[in-house]
Amino acid sequence: NAGVTQTPKFRILKIGQSMTLQCTQDMNHNYMYWYRQDPGMGLKLIYYSVGAGITDKGEVPNGYNVSRSTTEDFPLRLELAAPSQTSVYFCASSPGREPPPHFGPGTRLTVT
């Protein structure tokens, strides 16, 4: 039981490049989330999903896209990377509204 798995762990992108951050969970959780964490700013919700085929915007969705074709996977897409997207990205999941989400180990992204 691996929990929430995120790949890659680190990535450096040039401005304007695109990439997909992968997130997989093996706990059969319905709810999945993407957060970004910037120093001194806490975690901000980017997108979330309450089940396969359902996604919705969080606080800071601009510049990102998501899809949820299966219960297990919730990839986050950056189409045109910008320096403002330099951050640590965390994927999380939970069975439903409760209990609180379980977080993955994070992906550290640098855009230069």
Added chain:
Amino acid sequence: TQLLEQSPQFLSIQEGENLTVYCNSSSVFSSLQWYRQEPGEGPVLLVTVVTGGEVKKLKRLTFQFGDARKDSSLHITAAQPGDTGLYLCAGDSLDDYKLSFGAGTTVTVRA
């Protein structure tokens, strides 16, 4: 989005001392979570409090939820170097299921 303010932002103490971290908001939460995060890792849930005035203990950690469910505190007794980390509070609002996080308190316990 509900705003959660944590204080202090940084705390450095000697092993064996006590410390308290605060989490305050003007919003009411249906529940409040405390997470601990170590460098290079994701946040790990410590506790959830749901009832106004509730006190929960986890070994040397004591968590309290305010009577009005707008604030919370985390008290660590006889801190140890293993308690070092970033402590985050997160609130679950009454009308949606999205957690709002505070900015965190970085705790350093010196041996």
